[in-house]
Every structure is written in structure tokens, then in C-alpha cells.
Amino acid sequence: MKVSLAGLELINPAIAASGTFGYGIEFEEIVSLERIGAFVTKGISLEPMAGHSAPRIVQTAAGMLNAIGLQNVGVEDYIQRKLPPLARYPLCKVIVNVFGYTVGDYIAVIERLNQAQGIAAYELNVSCPNVHAGGMAFGSDPGSLEYLVRRAKSASTRPLIVKLSPNVTSIAHMAKVAADAGADALSLTNTFLAMSIDVETRRPRLSNVTGGLSGPAIKPIALRMVYETARAVTIPILGMGGIVTPEDAVEFLLAGATAVQVGTASYADPRAVERLAHGLESWCRGHQVERVASLTGALEIPRA
Numbered sequence: 291m292k293v294s295l296a297g298l299e300l301i302n303p304a305i306a307a308s309g310t311f312g313y314g315i316e317f318e319e320i321v322s323l324e325r326i327g328a329f330v331t332k333g334i335s336l337e338p339m340a341g342h343s344a345p346r347i348v349q350t351a352a353g354m355l356n357a358i359g360l361q362n363v364g365v366e367d368y369i370q371r372k373l374p375p376l377a378r379y380p381l382c383k384v385i386v387n388v389f390g391y392t393v394g395d396y397i398a399v400i401e402r403l404n405q406a407q408g409i410a411a412y413e414l415n416v417s418c419p420n421v422h423a424g425g426m427a428f429g430s431d432p433g434s435l436e437y438l439v440r441r442a443k444s445a446s447t448r449p450l451i452v453k454l455s456p457n458v459t460s461i462a463h464m465a466k467v468a469a470d471a472g473a474d475a476l477s478l479t480n481t482f483l484a485m486s487i488d489v490e491t492r493r494p495r496l497s498n499v500t501g502g503l504s505g506p507a508i509k510p511i512a513l514r515m516v517y518e519t520a521r522a523v524t525i526p527i528l529g530m531g532g533i534v535t536p537e538d539a540v541e542f543l544l545a546g547a548t549a550v551q552v553g554t555a556s557y558a559d560p561r562a563v564e565r566l567a568h569g570l571e572s573w574c575r576g577h578q579v580e581r582v583a584s585l586t587g588a589l590e591i592p593r594a
């Protein structure tokens with residue numbers, strides 16, 4: 291079940307997605323951390339962030355809408371309190387999701403994280419749709435994306451994964467921009483800009499008015515984006531968007547992903563990512579797949 295990507299060796303391709311798995315350590319009594327390949331932390335910023343006021347989460351048909359606003363403890367507290375206990379689980383790789391309002395913020399967070407032990411890679415969040423600056427503003431403009439990724443790559447002492455926004459016209463183009471600027475791997479997709487209205491009150495259901503849609507509702511679109519990205523770049527892809535079952539994950543692998551992330555499913559079942567790791571192994575055994583890595587990009591398109 292091993293996979294390797296951007297210099298990381300994972301015991302299996304199941305990864306818990308950013309923002310749905312806290313800082314990882316909160317899950318130690320729920321999930322066997324040694325049985326999942328990795329997890330990605332909540333977006334970490336230079337200073338602590340309080341996030342938006344409630345309501346920040348709304349259930350939708352086949353998914354959910356969130357506008358958390360990147361609530362997090364800030365890089366210093368993260369390094370002092372949240373990271374050290376994870377040394378107990380060396381098999382589970384820690385990927386830190388990095389957020390900034392400005393290029394300088396991103397670089398400062400990376401430079402501080404470089405000094406800490408126990409981190410396997412960084413995931414650059416250029417795709418959060420729920421903040422007024424930073425995040426998606428970088429991920430939806432090729433020039434800004436290129437500049438940020440280049441700077442982040444030269445500041446980073448660890449593999450740099452760039453998490454792309456799906457809220458763009460051509461995901462393949464943005465993927466190529468990030469790859470050419472030095473990204474070691476790409477994560478996609480983040481959430482899709484969306485909204486929900488309460489018709490009785492005539493008010494938006496989220497305090498932020500708009501938010502990001504995730505869960506099974508986005509799966510076919512995210513899958514198409516992974517497929518298009520895999521045809522545009524040669525660096526590894528971490529695919530996500532509505533993955534719940536082993537079959538969902540296999541679809542992403544066949545489309546070109548090397549590993550998969552599970553986000554919203556953890557809200558319905560906090561053990562979803564561990565279940566996926568087991569389920570994927572059973573699926574491979576049942577289908578005589580000897581190495582899960584052989585599924586990556588193995589999509590067969592019949593000739594017309």
C-alpha cells in the first residue's frame with residue numbers, strides 16, 4: 291500500500307484533509323494515526339486567527355458549505371503545543387497547511403516551520419475561498435501564483451505541495467504555472483465557492499454570506515480536474531473532493547492521483563480516513579492489485 295510522492299514515503303495513500311482533522315493530535319484516541327499515510331493540519335498563519343462568527347457550517351444536498359475563516363492558533367503556538375506530541379506516531383506524516391494574507395506572511399510561516407522537527411512537507415493554501423485577502427486571491431491569478439510559489443519554494447527546506455483552487459477557468463493552466471514555479475506536488479481540489487439562503491428569513495445561511503462547498507456533491511467535478519491536471523503536469527497529485535468509499539479513492543487514483551485526501555467524510559464519521567485506508571487495501575486485494583501505486587493514471591479510455 292506504500293506510495294511515494296515528492297520525496298515522502300507514505301505507508302498508504304489515505305490522508306486526512308486540511309481543516310477537517312484539526313492539528314491531528316485531537317484525533318489520537320479516535321483514529322489509529324499509525325494506520326493512515328498522513329494528515330494535513332488546519333491552515334496555519336503567522337498570527338492566531340479567530341475565524342468568522344457563526345453560523346460557519348451549513349449542510350447541503352450531498353455536501354456541506356463552510357466559511358470558517360481559517361481559525362487557527364498561529365504558527366508559534368502550533369510549534370510549541372500541537373506539533374510535539376505527534377512524535378509518538380512516526381509512521382503518520384505531518385503535512386502543515388500554510389496560509390498568509392501576503393507573500394511575506396507565507397514566507398514568515400515557512401521560515402518558522404523550517405526550524406521545527408517532525409514535519410514532512412508543507413501544503414501551500416492558495417485556495418481558501420473564505421478570507422478577504424490571501425488564499426484564493428493567489429490561486430486564481432497566474433502571475434501571483436507563480437511569484438508566491440517561487441518564493442515559497444526557495445524559502446522551504448521541505449517538499450512543497452501547492453493546493454490549488456477549483457474556482458478558476460483552467461485548472462490545467464494553474465497547475466502548470468505552479469509546477470513550473472517549483473511545486474513538488476499539487477493538491478486538488480479545495481472547496482467550490484457557493485452559497486445557501488434561508489427563504490423564510492431571506493438571509494444567507496452563512497454569516498460570511500458565501501462559503502466553500504465540499505463533500506460528495508463536488509466529487510465528479512474534482513475528479514475531472516484531477517484528470518485534466520494529470521495530463522498537464524508530471525509532478526504528483528494529491529486528489530480530493532467528496533471521497534468517502536474505497537471506490538471513490540480508486541477513481542481519483544485512476545484519474546492520475548498518487549494519494550487521496552478525505553475531508554468532509556470525517557464530519558460524518560471521524561474514523562473515515564482510517565476506514566478508507568483499510569477499505570482501499572481490501573479493494574486492492576479483491577481486485578488482484580499488488581501495488582496500489584500501479585493504479586495511478588491507469589485510466590483506460592476506449593478509442594472511438
Ligand SMILES: Cc1cc2nc3c(=O)[nH]c(=O)nc-3n(C[C@H](O)[C@H](O)[C@H](O)COP(=O)(O)O)c2cc1C
Pocket residue numbers: 307308309310331332333356358360387415418453479480481503504505506508530531532533551552553554555
Ligand atoms: C470545515 C472545513 C475547513 C477547511 N479548512 C481548510 C483549510 O484550512 N485549508 C485548506 O487548504 N483546505 C481546507 N478545507 C478544504 C478541504 O481540505 C478539502 O480540500 C475540501 O473540503 C474538499 O474535500 P472533501 O470534499 O473531502 O471535504 C476545509 C474544508 C472544510 C469542510
